[in-house]
Amino acid sequence: MSEHPIQGLMDVTLEKIKSMVDSNTIIGNPINMADGTMILPVSKVTFGFASGGSDFPTKTSKDLFGGGSGAGVSISPIAFLVVHEGNVRLLQLSDTSNSLDRAIGMMPEMVDKVSDMFSKKENKKDADKEQK
Numbered sequence: 001m002s003e004h005p006i007q008g009l010m011d012v013t014l015e016k017i018k019s020m021v022d023s024n025t026i027i028g029n030p031i032n033m034a035d036g037t038m039i040l041p042v043s044k045v046t047f048g049f050a051s052g053g054s055d056f057p058t059k060t061s062k063d064l065f066g067g068g069s070g071a072g073v074s075i076s077p078i079a080f081l082v083v084h085e086g087n088v089r090l091l092q093l094s095d096t097s098n099s100l101d102r103a104i105g106m107m108p109e110m111v112d113k114v115s116d117m118f119s120k121k122e123n124k125k126d127a128d129k130e131q132k
Contacts, residue, residue: 005065006053013069020073021045040081047073
């Protein structure tokens, strides 16, 4: 069974999208700073795809087909991952995210603060025990 012409249109369009968007588009190449800090850009990628066609009736045995396809890609930078001395921070570029996104972004920082608070209490208890 021969391939329908619309299949060829769709294949070409999807191949072009694959060549434009890969994993490096979402998490960009690392940027290494002189002080050892590494910065990873994070982007939001959205794309749309449409394809269509029609077979036209003919009086001959030859098939007539007309069709087209198209795609659009939008790439928006949204954040940077900053790695410095073993610590990772997420720096968002805009504050348009919802509350859940902000809470998730703040989670590593909050865990660090809680850990520091407990370690300070433990150190104080140890110091009090040594004085007694």
